[in-house]
Amino acid sequence: MAITPKLLKAQAEYQRKLKAGLVKVPPYKDPIERLKEKPMSRKLAIEAKCYDCCCFLKYEVALCTAKNCPLYLLRPWQKMRVPKTYDEEKANETN
Numbered sequence: 001m002a003i004t005p006k007l008l009k010a011q012a013e014y015q016r017k018l019k020a021g022l023v024k025v026p027p028y029k030d031p032i033e034r035l036k037e038k039p040m041s042r043k044l045a046i047e048a049k050c051y052d053c054c055c056f057l058k059y060e061v062a063l064c065t066a067k068n069c070p071l072y073l074l075r076p077w078q079k080m081r082v083p084k085t086y087d088e089e090k091a092n093e094t095n
């Protein structure tokens with residue numbers, strides 16, 4: 001997303017409203033909580049299952065290698081940026 005003057009102005013306005021208490025940050029809901037609100041959603045059900053399967057870590061779903069799982073091709077967050085290990089980050093810094 002490009003940072004435009006219009007975007008910066010909107011962000012500043014949002015921050016001003018937050019400080020003034022005019023708006024509230026929406027509470028974060030994990031995939032399981034979202035499924036409870038909409039239990040007939042297939043998409044949310046798949047997200048919740050994979051989220052649960054991977055110890056509640058979304059990036060672990062991206063790393064899933066269980067190709068025999070029926071949800072493998074449908075799993076969410078497949079293109080999520082996976083955090084690098086400390087050693088990988090250090091190796092990249094020196095190159």
Ligand code: SF4
Binds near residue numbers: 054065070075
């Ligand atoms: S696709 Fe992977 S993360 Fe999702 S349920 Fe199957 S094994 Fe678990």
